[in-house]
Amino acid sequence: MAFFEARNIHKRFGSSVVLEKIDLDFEQGQISGIMGPNGAGKTTCFNVLTGRYAPNRGTMTFEGRDITGLSPQRIARMGISRSFQIMNLFDDSAVIENIMIALPEFRDMRSNMIRPVFRDKMLEAEAMEILSQVGLQDVAWEPSKSLSYGQRRALEIGVALAAKPRIVFLDEPTQGLGAEATRQLSTLIKQLRERYTIVLIEHDMRFLFELADKISVIHWGQVIAEGTPSELQSNSWVQRSALGEIA
């Protein structure tokens, strides 16, 4: 059994079917990639896998435990974390504060109210450790709004990592990034692979093919192709979209 499994996932909104029948397996310690055209249902798939929407049919298991239909909070507490395609940061807060409020200890401390949370040295040290994992330790006390777009992406990943996830879902992390920031993000994700199991939705094929151990192509609400990057090079849909990307 895979670390994370989705079987026969079906999701519709009213009469509009977005996911017809999705089967996915993510293995521990790997980077799994998901690609597919715009509107194929990739983000919806993440929303189902991380509990935002319950599937209309199908099951999900994480480490052998059935998580189908659990709330996003319960799923998050089991060690499943995600980033969002639309960035979600507190701009007026310092970089490190965005991480601190995402730490599980923060919630626990806030409820006892004995000491001011942002002065807590242990929390700060832990947030600093996360920031160094995403290469932002030097800008920890800068306001988040002063970050470059690429640094914001890294911070968003840091926020997802603050939950100490066992698996982390990243939705199009290169969106809006230029070539240099994309290269830096690729280096960052290679480093994170040592510690985390990662699932990555990505439209930048070069980026995805370089990073992923296995890629699933979602189209028409189904997984139409799956394999290692080299196995997928010969897939006709992948070849057409690669040509489309260069054109």
Ligand SMILES: Nc1ncnc2c1ncn2[C@@H]1O[C@H](COP(=O)(O)OP(=O)(O)O)[C@@H](O)[C@H]1O
């Ligand atoms: N909450 C929702 N209600 C209705 N339709 C939705 C909802 N979320 C997504 N969709 C529809 O699902 C389809 C797939 O969207 P999405 O999952 O964002 O695709 P992708 O991430 O692959 O570009 C789109 O047609 C979108 O309009």
Ligand SMILES: [Mg+2]
């Ligand atoms: Mg999307």
